[in-house]
Amino acid sequence: GAVVSQHPSRVICKSGTSVKIECRSLDFQATTMFWYRQFPKQSLMLMATSNEGSKATYEQGVEKDKFLINHASLTLSTLTVTSAHPEDSSFYICSARNAENTLVSNQPQHFGDGTRLSIL
Amino acid sequence: AQKVTQAQTEISVVEKEDVTLDCVYETRDTTYYLFWYKQPPSGELVFLIRRNSFDEQNEISGRYSWNFQKSTSSFNFTITASQVVDSAVYFCALSEARTGGFKTIFGAGTRLFVKA
Secondary structure: OOOEEEEOOEEEEOOOOOEEEEEEEOOOOOOEEEEEEEOOOOOEEEEEEEEOOOOOEEOOOOOOOOEEEEEEEOOEEEEEEOOOOHHHOEEEEEEEEOHHHOOOOOOOEEEOOOEEEEEO | OOEEEOOOOEEEEEOOOOEEEOOEEEOOOOOEEEEEEEEOOOOOOEEEEEEEOOOOOOEEEOOEEEEEEHHHOEEEEEEOOOOHHHOEEEEEEEEEOOOOOOOEEEOOOEEEEEEO
C-alpha cells in the first residue's frame, strides 16, 4: 500500500489562485521531504528539499516566494503555489525519505502519486 | 555535482524483443545510490530497483535485469521478452549520500513503446 499520500491528485483553478498541495508520510517519520516538478514529456526536476522544523532549501532558479514550503511535522510537508498562473501548470510530485532505514532499505525514498495542477 | 544521462529519448520495440535502457551517471561522492523508476501514463512513479555504490552485483528480477558497472559509471536496465504493459517512461536516478543530502536527481527518461 501507499506509504506517502499526496493530496489533491488533481487541481483545476483560475489564474491568481493559491493552491496548497499536501504530502504525508503514512507509516514513518520523514525528517526530509522533496518536491519535484514535471512538465509534459520531461523529467522530474527537483524544486526544493523540505526539512522538518527548518526552512526549505530551494534549487537554483526556483522562486521561494512563489513556491512556499512548510514542513511543520515529521509526517507532513506542504507546497503552496502562490498566485498561480498558467505557466505554473505542471505535475508536482513529493517524496519522503525514511531516515531510519536509508542505509539498509531498498527503497529509502517513497514518492507520492503526484498532483496534476492546471491553471486556467 | 551529480548528473544522470539517459541518451535514449525513445525506444520502440516489438513484443517479445529484448531491450536495454542505458544510464550513465556522474558523481564525486564515494557513497551513492542508483535507482530505476517506471512511470506509466497515469503518472505515478513505480520503484524498480536501488543499487548501492559499494555493491556491484548485477541483479535479475523476473524479466528485468540490471548491469552496474562502476568502471564506466553505467547502470543499464534490460527488459527481456518485452510486453505491451512495459510501455512507459523509465527514469534512472542518482542519490548522493554525503554531499547530496540524499536528494535524488533524475535522468531525462527513456520512453519505451512496445508494440503488439
